[in-house]
Amino acid sequence: MALVPCQVLRVAILLSYFSILCTYKAIDMPARQTYGGSWKFLTFINLVIQAVFFGICVLSDLSSLLTKGSDNQEQERQLKKLISLRDWMMAVLAFPVGVFVVTMFWSLYIYDREVIYPKLLDNFIPAWLNHGMHTTVLPFILIEMRTTHHQYPSRTCGLATICTFSVGYILWVYWIHQVTGVWVYPLLDHLSPGAKVIFFATVTIILNIFYLLGEVLNNYIWDTQKCMEEGKEKPKVD
Template sequence: MALVPSQVLRVAILLSYCSILCNYKAIEMPSHHTYGGSWKFLTFIDLVIQAVFFGICVLTDLSSLLTRGSGNQEQERQLRKLISLRDWILAVLAFPVGVFVVVVFWIIYAYDREMIYPKLLDNFIPGWLNHGML
């Protein structure tokens, strides 16, 4: 039962999203202590959606590896439900929100950097973390 490279890639992506979330929550920014906290930023919401999506992808991969060849119809039905949930989250949440966040960020960034990502934030959020979140 060898792991397929796509399954290993999904685990790696999930771990990177979780590490970015942990680093983001560890940063002390004044905006984290105002109304809404981190949840008022669409970038953070997108990061959480992507992490949940890749968590479901990993769960789907593990379930398919564990139920392969068992012949249990109930397990196969549950796996099909999990796959349809994964596909729904990708089609309705993860892809549209992800594309919207990236496109809008870079359009506004190209127009006026100070409007969307002031130079003051460079002191709080390192460049690698900013690009990792997008």
């Protein structure tokens, strides 16, 4: 896809995340008034991750356009750093966390919505906003992966980062329970201490799997495209 359409697409996605975040923050929900506020929910954290990521994408696109044709080496270095940050964030946060939120939310929602998204929330959150938080994240991140090649970090570094994120969030959830006596998600009320350990370990494993899936998918898309381009460049033999 051409550069300009990619830019427009990223700007549109970024604006949609701003709209979702602003609308969500404007809703007066009791859960947001308790300890941790919106930051105790992985959905909200993911929205911030996606917004920051696409913000970096837009910034890198603008920087690329502004430095195009320039011989300024310092600008080139800064652009490379920005692109490296964009690729790193895509690999270790935007893709695995985004895919996890969508798949986990809808899996639990189908199983029993009360354990993840009680019907009471329908009084506060309109359907379109729910889909903006838990559905469109997936096609947006897949579109980004399809339109732009991202350089993944070393597998060890990537997996270590996503594990750190997972453990950090789990500790945050436990801390909130320690302070308030209430679990962030109703599902956790139904699990024994041992089952909680297994559940959180499984969550961490799934996040690691999604990281690997992103790496494989990224390589597959761009290796396939590279082969197609090379095939077109080969001269025809009569």
